[in-house]
Amino acid sequence: MEIPYYEEPPTYEAFLQNHLRPNLPALIGPALTEEWRARREWVEKRTEWKENEPMMQPRFEFLKAKFGGAEAQVAECDQREFTDQRRVVMGFTEFVTRWQQGDSQLYLKDWHFCNAFPDYDAYQVPEIFADDWMNEYWQKEGKDDYRFVYMGGDGTYTPFHADVYRSYSWSSNICGIKKWTLFPPGQEHLFKDKLNNFVYDIRSVDAEQFPEFDKARRMIVYQRDGETLFVPSGWFHQVENIGATISINHNWANACNLDKTCASLLGDLEDVEHSIEDLKDGMDEKEFGETCQRLLLAHSGWDVKMFLQLLSCVAQRMAHHHQQQQRQQEEEQQQQFVVAQPPVAWQAERIGQSLGRVKGLTKDEDDWSPIITQIEAYLEKLPK
Numbered sequence: 123m124e125i126p127y128y129e130e131p132p133t134y135e136a137f138l139q140n141h142l143r144p145n146l147p148a149l150i151g152p153a154l155t156e157e158w159r160a161r162r163e164w165v166e167k168r169t170e171w172k173e174n175e176p177m178m179q180p181r182f183e184f185l186k187a188k189f190g191g192a193e194a195q196v197a198e199c200d201q202r203e204f205t206d207q208r209r210v211v212m213g214f215t216e217f218v219t220r221w222q223q224g225d226s227q228l229y230l231k232d233w234h235f236c237n238a239f240p241d242y243d244a245y246q247v248p249e250i251f252a253d254d255w256m257n258e259y260w261q262k263e264g265k266d267d268y269r270f271v272y273m274g275g276d277g278t279y280t281p282f283h284a285d286v287y288r289s290y291s292w293s294s295n296i297c298g299i300k301k302w303t304l305f306p307p308g309q310e311h312l313f314k315d316k317l318n319n320f321v322y323d324i325r326s327v328d329a330e331q332f333p334e335f336d337k338a339r340r341m342i343v344y345q346r347d348g349e350t351l352f353v354p355s356g357w358f359h360q361v362e363n364i365g366a367t368i369s370i371n372h373n374w375a376n377a378c379n380l381d382k383t384c385a386s387l388l389g390d391l392e393d394v395e396h397s398i399e400d401l402k403d404g405m406d407e408k409e410f411g412e413t414c415q416r417l418l419l420a421h422s423g424w425d426v427k428m429f430l431q432l433l434s435c436v437a438q439r440m441a442h443h444h445q446q447q448q449r450q451q452e453e454e455q456q457q458q459f460v461v462a463q464p465p466v467a468w469q470a471e472r473i474g475q476s477l478g479r480v481k482g483l484t485k486d487e488d489d490w491s492p493i494i495t496q497i498e499a500y501l502e503k504l505p506k
């Protein structure tokens with residue numbers, strides 16, 4: 123399996139057809155991020171350069187002077203804690219200083235950089251990734267978003283996982299090289315042991331615990347300075363940094379992977395229901411349902427109500443734009459700019475499908491029905 127490489131960024135239409143819809147990865151050359159302030163200001167050319175090494179390196183002193191006041195989560199790559207690495211909160215200056223001193227296991231992760239520095243425009247989201255319902259909803263709600271900066275030295279890594287909510291991700295290297303091992307979906311049974319524990323680090327898999335892991339089909343991708351990787355929904359992956367690496371990444375979702383994020387939510391809900399099945403007899407249906415939603419929120423970071431609110435937020439925006447466009451057409455005005463996205467009727471159909479699946483599980487949820495009614499009203503206003 124080969125991953126397509128785009129020297130020049132693909133058009134939105136090509137990206138939609140060849141990557142978003144079929145859920146396939148892509149590697150895009152540095153031209154996509156050429157104009158980013160982060161690429162101009164955060165890094166400089168290395169003086170001694172050998173092949174298969176990064177070409178750029180971080181400007182440590184600049185980064186400290188500019189962002190030193192912030193705090194961020196730092197993973198200790200050599201410390202496993204359940205299914206992830208141990209994380210500590212650290213001042214950014216301390217992190218960079220220890221990085222400079224060669225503290226090689228520290229990996230700054232999931233730093234909500236845009237929230238921390240809203241006036242510093244480190245980058246612009248490329249057009250092909252701009253149709254992003256997750257960040258649209260979470261930002262509107264004033265919740266934590268899914269826009270991150272990662273920084274770490276040679277050998278830091280992210281263990282084997284699939285992304286939150288089975289969302290897409292895109293990741294751009296400001297400097298350094300990332301070695302990605304990507305696993306196409308449909309082979310999850312090879313990744314689990316009898317107790318449903320997943321492989322943690324693909325470089326040291328216990329063959330007795332995971333006897334079939336070797337059979338898993340995989341793709342290896344080296345992502346170099348300035349390059350961007352599109353990671354499709356539900357593809358498991360592990361990421362290993364080669365040389366000092368800084369990257370920017372977003373998790374995102376839209377109509378194209380809505381079926382997958384919806385399935386992930388409903389799958390997590392089923393797991394929660396199973397896990398407390400023995401409490402069911404002592405509760406009425408409503409109490410059991412509410413308990414499951416609380417556990418789902420704690421376990422997965424969202425619940426059915428949040429998913430419905432996300433759909434409502436997006437459907438409202440689409441209905442509003444559609445009405446505006448119709449008015450502008452009648453008055454022969456210039457049409458307003460909206461981000462590149464699939465045809466609205468198709469998106470509305472996908473929302474309707476997910477809504478149908480959620481309605482299938484509604485058990486007298488007073489909490490959900492007004493939102494469902496609202497979404498249906500927005501969908502009514504959209505073309506069929």
Ligand SMILES: O=C(O)CCC(=O)C(=O)O
Pocket residue numbers: 272279280285291292293300353361369371
């Ligand atoms: O860069 C990393 O270490 C992890 C990034 C990742 O897992 C992702 O973008 O989905």
Ligand SMILES: [Fe+2]
Pocket residue numbers: 283284285291359
């Ligand atoms: Fe990931």
